[in-house]
Amino acid sequence: MHPSTKIESWKDDNIRFIGFMDIMGFKDLVTRKSHEEVKYMLNTLVSLNKSLESVFGKPNVKTADREKIESRIRSVTFSDSIMFFSQDDSLEDFLQISYALSIFQEASLQSGAPTKGAISLGMLTADFKNSVFFGQPLIDAYLLQDQLKYYGIVADNKVEEYIIDKNRKLEPGEPRVDRAFVRLKTPFKSGSILHYNIHLDSVSGEQLENLYKSVSGESRKYVDNTIEMFNLMNKK
Template identity: 35%
Template sequence: MAKKVNNSNSQWNSQPENRFVAFFDILGFKDSVLKDDHNVVYDKLYKLSNHINVLEKPFTGENGEIVPSNLKTYNFSDSIIIFSKTDSAEDFNTFYLSAIVLFSNAVSMGIPLKGGIAHGKITINQSKKIFFGQPLIDAYQIEEDLKYFGIAVHNSIEKYMEENNLEKRVDHFFFEETTPFKSGKIIHKNLNWFLAYAIEKNIEINDKAKVKENILKKIKEFRLTTSGSPRIYIDNTINIIESLYK
């Protein structure tokens, strides 16, 4: 991860500022609340919240220094939101890596997600609990339109990457594929959470066959939890994996 300046004591600006936003939705949550035991649902959410809270904790930098994550997370019911403190290249690095790690951890726990990320001016006033801005809407809308277990990248992120010459530096963690949306199949940029899953399972990421085998095995397990039309999300995810790791 990129070297960062330790500014853990600095306050978040409550005025409008350019930031990165991720919006995640837990798929099938309402059905799970209806059919599963209350304590089972609570236990899953409790374990997931531990992974969410970790994203705000300081981490060890490249040179052994302790640095802040510069992220804020909020989760309520079936929604998870991640905000970055600024839109620096360092915060972008932490932001997208944290997003794919959280996504991978959720899938490992048997919690299917879909999400979107965006960039732009947003107000975060923590004392007044005021959070609003165009990127929050953009991240939500592209997540809402998405139709597979994945993280769609809004064009505002693509623009940021191009303007800051970051595409080649971060290309490993992004991919462009024909992506299933409710509005149709569209060639689109996505975050590659599959890599985080492989790393978590100690799989060599260059061994595409092994990565593919393990991810497909996990995704197919979700077929035991649902029937009918919701399975389209599973089928679409399998198709993405098959195409990406062919």
């Protein structure tokens, strides 16, 4: 048997990143669509979560006949909320959860089931065995995304401080830590506020325009703002 190579296992209690995502218009979806259609949509998003966990995993134990993957990014779904957790607050995990959230957000927009969310950082319990999840970062991410007025993902002040600190310590020629983000005036319910946003670039204009088909009145402002933010993020 080959000697095993161990990588730090998941800690239930740790300083980590959390991405809190909310499926927009979930109650309306349940009302307008059949039970099977809603179930299919949710299963699609959950399947994407599991795929992302595999993509952002790494070998934990190797033997002669098997390889166990210990993902550094895990997720859990509660009704219309999806939460992503990193293993810790390392730069590696920050980059991985940032890219995972970007892929998930773009996929949700492309599927016609848009989400919005926020990413926070701090001491948090993510006990998957006993389904126990709590901590100030979870509350902070939930409250911040609730104020967001477009289909996107915004970073809170703790994550912004982390980005600034890591960028300050970079050696010459090293890539910036915030390469998955764009700092823009961001639409909130209270007005336009400067924040770091997850960069969206793999969604087509047609896919964004299609979002108008499912909303009317005030809810369309989310689509207006999303298209405007997408254009600003990808301005040449």
